[in-house]
Amino acid sequence: MSVEQPLWRALSFYRPLTMFYAILIFVLDPERFERPWIAEGFLVFLAIWTLATLPRVANAENCTKRFLVADLTVALAGILLTPLADTDAQQIDGPTLPSIWTAGSVLAFAIKGGWRWAGVASSFVAAANLVERGHPSRDTLHNVLLVWVASIAIGYVVEVARASERTLARALKIEAATRERERLARDIHDSVLQVLAMVQRRGTALGGEAAELGRLAGEQEIALRTLVSSGLVTAVRAPEDASEDVSGAAAPGTAVHTEERDGGPDGDQGPCDLRSLLAPYTGPKVTFAEPGAPVLLAPAAARELTAAVGAALDNVRRHAGADARAWILVEDWPEEVIVTVRDDGPGIPDGRLAQAEGEGRLGVALSIRGRLRELGGTAELISVPGQGTEVELRVPRAPRAPEVRGKAER
Numbered sequence: 001m002s003v004e005q006p007l008w009r010a011l012s013f014y015r016p017l018t019m020f021y022a023i024l025i026f027v028l029d030p031e032r033f034e035r036p037w038i039a040e041g042f043l044v045f046l047a048i049w050t051l052a053t054l055p056r057v058a059n060a061e062n063c064t065k066r067f068l069v070a071d072l073t074v075a076l077a078g079i080l081l082t083p084l085a086d087t088d089a090q091q092i093d094g095p096t097l098p099s100i101w102t103a104g105s106v107l108a109f110a111i112k113g114g115w116r117w118a119g120v121a122s123s124f125v126a127a128a129n130l131v132e133r134g135h136p137s138r139d140t141l142h143n144v145l146l147v148w149v150a151s152i153a154i155g156y157v158v159e160v161a162r163a164s165e166r167t168l169a170r171a172l173k174i175e176a177a178t179r180e181r182e183r184l185a186r187d188i189h190d191s192v193l194q195v196l197a198m199v200q201r202r203g204t205a206l207g208g209e210a211a212e213l214g215r216l217a218g219e220q221e222i223a224l225r226t227l228v229s230s231g232l233v234t235a236v237r238a239p240e241d242a243s244e245d246v247s248g249a250a251a252p253g254t255a256v257h258t259e260e261r262d263g264g265p266d267g268d269q270g271p272c273d274l275r276s277l278l279a280p281y282t283g284p285k286v287t288f289a290e291p292g293a294p295v296l297l298a299p300a301a302a303r304e305l306t307a308a309v310g311a312a313l314d315n316v317r318r319h320a321g322a323d324a325r326a327w328i329l330v331e332d333w334p335e336e337v338i339v340t341v342r343d344d345g346p347g348i349p350d351g352r353l354a355q356a357e358g359e360g361r362l363g364v365a366l367s368i369r370g371r372l373r374e375l376g377g378t379a380e381l382i383s384v385p386g387q388g389t390e391v392e393l394r395v396p397r398a399p400r401a402p403e404v405r406g407k408a409e410r
Helices: 005-028 036-052 065-085 101-113 115-133 138-190 192-206 209-230 274-281 299-319 352-358 363-374
Strands: 286-289 326-332 336-343 378-383 389-396
Touching (some): 005 036, 005 101, 036 065, 065 101, 065 115, 101 115, 101 138, 115 138, 192 209, 274 286, 274 336, 299 326, 299 336, 299 389
Parallel strands (some): 286 326
Antiparallel strands (some): 336 389, 378 389
16 A cells, blocks of 8 residues: 555545534634625535545545645635625634635645645645735734645655655565576576586596587586676686585586475475475485474475575585585474584685685575575574584574574575
8 A cells, every 4th residue: 555545545534524613613603704695605615525526535646736726726715705704804813714624725735746735735825814814913824834834744754755665666676586586596506507517527527529518618607607696797717626616516416306306386285294305315424314293394495495405415515525424404393494404524614605605606695595585584504614514494484574694604
């Protein structure tokens, strides 16, 4: 809902209430009018006009400039008719025929056009009041100043609210675009980049023409990583040793395709057991510790969490060495599911993650942290050189605002 819509709703209540108030003033003291038929005629017209134009003040689309001018004309006419109906109005400070109904007309200008429109409308009302009184009394100046300041203040608030609404809309669009870009980047990292990395390594090992093919694949890998990380494609030479990649990419076939195990995107029929998705990772070097009961998560959340675990294990295989062991621990709590991946490798040197991300190697930033952020969870990494690495992934059972926390991230 628009931030200004409540103001239109309030104005829709204000106008009929103040119309009845103006009529009540006349009914309670009709003797003060020397020409009551003028007051009666105007108040009947005011009642018809107010009730007939209620749809006009329901929203900004219906409240046109032509209506605003006509509405202000009715208010000014009522003010100027007051001394004709009450010949003593210029000697005694009393309410005009439209009374405080006039403020509703000025407020419509403020809500529709902002503080500048409000200033113009309130200036016309001020001039009409001064003409009606014939002399600027203290009460007249007080009422004029009150309407002028209040209408301009409301108009300014409306302009600020509209600017904030536009800013929020732009921010939501940017956030949606960023999330979609990160999702695509994760898919590219887990598929295309892995193939290019494997071709580069195998080509270098085979030599000859295959080495040239591997070199080209390495250049394209780096260019694609640059595009994924910054949106700029730069032709860069491939490094001689692609094993320095800390992105977590593994050769095709090493990652577990979670969509195939649980039926793919069409399998989102109900909660699935996270244990069955993580079980295929178990091997001679990977130990899996699970609860005795099913760990149920939404299929999409379970797949993304499993993919993040796969990325963490890819890092272990690539950087901890062939003899490194890894442990997967699943904890099932009432409000969240915690999966911990720990290894006994050499750990991560200080500053290596930031360096890898700067080089466009975004396995941690996208395959782990990005996935957890999309789920509203967190990724925390603890790594001490020489003592291994531990990655703790937390996924809430109920959706919440995305959050990323961690002492370091792999």
